[in-house]
Amino acid sequence: MPYLDTYSGNWSAKEARHLLKRTSFGVSQALIEQSVSLGLSETIHKLFEEKPLPNLPLKYEFDDEINDPDVNYGETWVNAQPYPKVDTNQDRNRILRSRNRSLYAWSFLQMQDAGISIREKLTLFWHNHFVAENTNAHREFYYINTIRKNALGNFKELTKQITIDPNMLIYLSGNQNSDKAPNENYSRELLELFTIGKGLSVGNGDYTNYTEDDVITIAKVLTGWRARWIRHEDPLNAYFTNNRHTKGNKTLSHRFNNAVISENGENEYKDLIDVIFQQDECSRFIIRKLYKWFVNSEISSDIETNIIEPLAKIVRDNNYEIAPALKVLLASDHFFENTFCMIKSPVDLMLSATKSLLFSAPKTSIKAEYEFAYLLYIACTDLEQSILHHPDVAGWKAYYQKPLYYKTWVNTYTLPKRLEFCKVIVTGGDLLIDKKKYKIPPLIPVLLVASSIKNAEDPNILITELANLLFNYEISAEQKDSLKEILIPGLPDFEWTVEYSDFLANPTDQGLRTSVENKLRNLIGTMVQMSEFQIM
Known part of the structure; x- marks a missing residue:
């Protein structure tokens, strides 16, 4: 078995999609095509490129909504007073809660807009590794900023910085x-x-x-x-x-x-941490956690010997720099053999439902952008993955608790919610989150999605290519036939061919446009509820 030999198979959209789904949040067709063009080696290189830190989070609620004496709409609150000097505790708490919302929304914007980069996936990994809770947005920001700055760097150095983080x-x-x-x-x-x-x-x-x-x-x-x-x-x-x-x-x-x-x-x-890291087990410990985060929850004795141990040695040989070992793992035959064995985390699920289908937080205004990103945050919180607020110091159970591991994300409460959230993003409707109802318009530009598929007037090609985009998994002929029944119930293939072709020839015809759009929403809304969409 090749284990950590560099992957030498065919480099196609399927392999690029697998790599990008595991190393980032949500994958658009454009990113997949870019990765295919780059090839495996250059994609890995690009994933680990150092990037400037993002712009600071902004106040996105209007001044008449949140009267913050230190920060105006569209300005960052990071450098403002962490304890605003206002007349009442009620006013202070209102301002601080507004900054919390901004930070959580901003965090989702970083994951959404990362492109081909592993930094945000590693930022979330370290955040789940070094769990630290606080309710003040300023302290939360400086903590997560320390993690982001060191996400691609040195495990030992990050441990030193986190040890004295407020x-x-x-x-x-x-x-x-x-x-x-x-x-x-x-x-x-x-x-x-x-x-x-x-x-x-x-x-x-x-x-x-x-x-x-x-x-x-x-x-x-x-x-x-x-x-x-x-x-x-x-x-x-x-x-x-x-x-x-x-x-x-x-x-x-x-x-x-x-x-x-x-x-x-x-x-x-610092001297203490240097002594701890002289123990070889530190390298094995962190590689096991990274393996569960990026590859598979099951570590057999075979994996321990042939994957964990050699990667741990790479970590030690590089004085606890993490990137060299991760690059070997992510480029390996073993990584590309471990497909469809991971249930998406809520963050992965929500961003794959939007980015894969060409929707991102709207850029029409700071308020609109942050409000949608905050909606993703509270949806993920409802699905039991609340960033900056873990269930306990050990982090999310999906990455450490036997025997369920990733299956922890799915239970009698969260599964119906996961399916509902995905569908509503496509079709629109009401979302009930934490006893509050949110009216969501249809968000996914389904006509644009269809237009990116060559020969989409053939319903078989349309469904196959959508399945490739959403699942990266070959669905059965029976499943394709069932999906075709959603698109054109009881009708022959040519009915879709004629209608979609007529729409392409007459895109301003509102009747045709509405009919085609509704059919596509029903189809894609069904597909994002399939079990294949829950897995990566």
């Missing part, structure tokens, strides 16, 4: 960690969830990769770091208080070869 210090009690009262919350998660993993229990307080004594010792190493409350001056930067730091050298257990962390004040946490 969001993380508050979320996992680092702010309360002092020499008089060491708090083990972050030290435990640093080992178990963020760097090396717990491993099996081999004795009382002793695991394969660390001991309970290590948790206690590491808590002492990390004492002294603090974050100011949001209403105080400079609340967005952590600071070190030496008189709260546990002095002296700290010795780790046999699991870390009895390494000594020498007294080093505000730099001691």
Whole structure:
């Protein structure tokens, strides 16, 4: 079995679609054609290109809706007061909630507009890896900005930055960690969830990769770091208080070869992380998580030996730079063998329902653009994937919890919602989200979608090409016949051929236009509800 040999098969739209779906959010036909033209090697290169950071999130609600003394409509709020100076707490909370909405909408716009780039998929990966919750949009922005800046970079360096991120210090009690009262919350998660993993229990307080004594010792190493409350001056930067730091050298257990962390004040946490990352298991730990994110949830002993171990060595050889190993994985025969084994996350699902069908947040105004992106955010939240708000510190269960893994996204509550959301985006209708009704117009430009298909007047070609676009999966002849019944129920093929050809010849005929458009909406609205659309 070739495992990590570079893929040498035919490079076509099918392979390009698989790669782009796994490494970005939603794939348009134009992106697929660009990737086919580039070829595998150049597509991989483009995916990992360094790009400028995006423009800052904007206030998108009008001034008469949200009276923010520091920010006008169309301006960024990022550099404004994190704790607005207004008369009442009610007014302050209204402003802060508005900034939260802007940040969440802006995050979806970054995923929607990324093009051929893996950065946003990796940003979400690291966000799910280093879970840190906060309700203040400024702290949330600086946390996610740190992740985005380092998304394609060095795992060890990102761990250092996140360790003293104010969001993380508050979320996992680092702010309360002092020499008089060491708090083990972050030290435990640093080992178990963020760097090396717990491993099996081999004795009382002793695991394969660390001991309970290590948790206690590491808590002492990390004492002294603090974050100011949001209403105080400079609340967005952590600071070190030496008189709260546990002095002296700290010795780790046999699991870390009895390494000594020498007294080093505000730099001691960096020395600690360097020691943790000397353990080879850190590289295996992160590769397993990346494998589940990009390839498959099941890691057999065969995969462990022939995929995880060699990729982990690449990570170690590159001092924990992640990109070199990921490039090998994503260009491998193994990656292109693992198709249709992943249920789309809600974010993947919603953006594939829009981008694949040539719809994106409207650019007619900042308000319209952000409002639609925010609708995607609350829809995904309703489907149990709320960005910046995880169910717990371990992240979304789909990426770690046996035996369901990706199947976690689908349950008796979410499955009907997933199907309904996809259909309404195509056909229009009412969406009930968190007990609030949203009236959605038909969003997908179905006539434009059909016009991109050569010989779309043949219903068999139309359905086959739509299936290729939406599923990248060869559906059966029976399924095609059933879909044809949706398009032209009980009628021979030539009825569609005549009607669509007449429309192409007379595009201003409103009756023809409406008839063709309705047929296409019914067809595509049905296709995005099929199980094949739920999988990538």
